[in-house]
Amino acid sequence: MIRLMIVDDQHLVRSGLRMLCDSAPDLEVVGEAANGNEAVRMAARLAPDLILMDLRMPLLNGTAATERILRDRPGTIIVVLTTFDDDDHLYPALAAGARGFLAKDVEPAQLLDAVRRAAAGDTPFSPRALRRLVERAVAARDAHTTEPDTTNPDLTDREREVLTLVAEGLANAEIAARLHLGVTTVKTHLASLLTKTGCQNRVQLAVHAARNALVEASPTKTR
Structure with missing residues (x-):
């Protein structure tokens, strides 16, 4: 209960x-x-x-x-x-x-x-709420109100792909389908991303990615 x-x-x-x-x-x-x-x-x-x-x-x-x-x-x-x-x-x-x-x-x-x-x-x-969080983080970054972290972790290409989809609000199963991976593999990449960035969960991970230019563009630009 x-x-x-x-x-x-x-x-x-x-x-x-x-x-x-x-x-x-x-x-x-x-x-x-x-x-x-x-x-x-x-x-x-x-x-x-x-x-x-x-x-x-x-x-x-x-x-x-x-x-x-x-x-x-x-x-x-x-x-x-x-x-x-x-x-x-x-x-x-x-x-x-x-x-x-x-x-x-x-x-x-x-x-x-x-x-x-x-x-x-x-x-x-809510994916909509996450998109709003990420949009504001990107806007702050682009307006130079938030300085990027120059100690960004060294991510693999696959980790960057997973990170971009996390920032779009996709669930693990959706990321797995998009990248033709197993869900367990996606979870492994997420665990690595959390460790490398110091984030506690995927919401913090998405915002961190936007604030520190670890993703190339706002997720709303991909739609």
């Missing part, structure tokens, strides 16, 4: 998420919080396995709440719920330790699947 906590300042959103998650036999909603301060206190008291975290809330925002919760309970999994105008908050939340990003208009079945994958150690994200 996955014990969930829902954090959002809108009661209607919390109620909808609770109804959806409670409908799944393997999920249990153990608490709801309407702001970051409540979330921090409730996480300490209830010790949920996973938290669905809104970003923009009164008193304490989701990024600050994520940082405080993970400081006290580093094993907690936090998945951010984002909207189109939350771009300025996405990367700080990632840096604070959020495991994944989901758009608030995600399909119900996809949200439940993402919760299960996050609990299993995966990094679920």
Whole structure:
């Protein structure tokens, strides 16, 4: 059983998420919080396995709440719920330790699947949210507001191919199909990329690639 906590300042959103998650036999909603301060206190008291975290809330925002919760309970999994105008908050939340990003208009079945994958150690994200993160990182790089890391790791050609597809938001199976590789081989390349770059998950890897010019172009330019 996955014990969930829902954090959002809108009661209607919390109620909808609770109804959806409670409908799944393997999920249990153990608490709801309407702001970051409540979330921090409730996480300490209830010790949920996973938290669905809104970003923009009164008193304490989701990024600050994520940082405080993970400081006290580093094993907690936090998945951010984002909207189109939350771009300025996405990367700080990632840096604070959020495991994944989901758009608030995600399909119900996809949200439940993402919760299960996050609990299993995966990094679920909305491809649209990832594209926005990468686009902003590329724009910052091109505007010279972010200096590339001159100590970029020496990647193999295959690792660069995998990295480019990660930055496009492709899942392991999709990367494997695109490059005519086995999924296990893709996972091996990803593990090597994470080690070489020092990133903790594929979302950080995609943003790192864009910020440090490890991919040639923004993924949106390939469409």
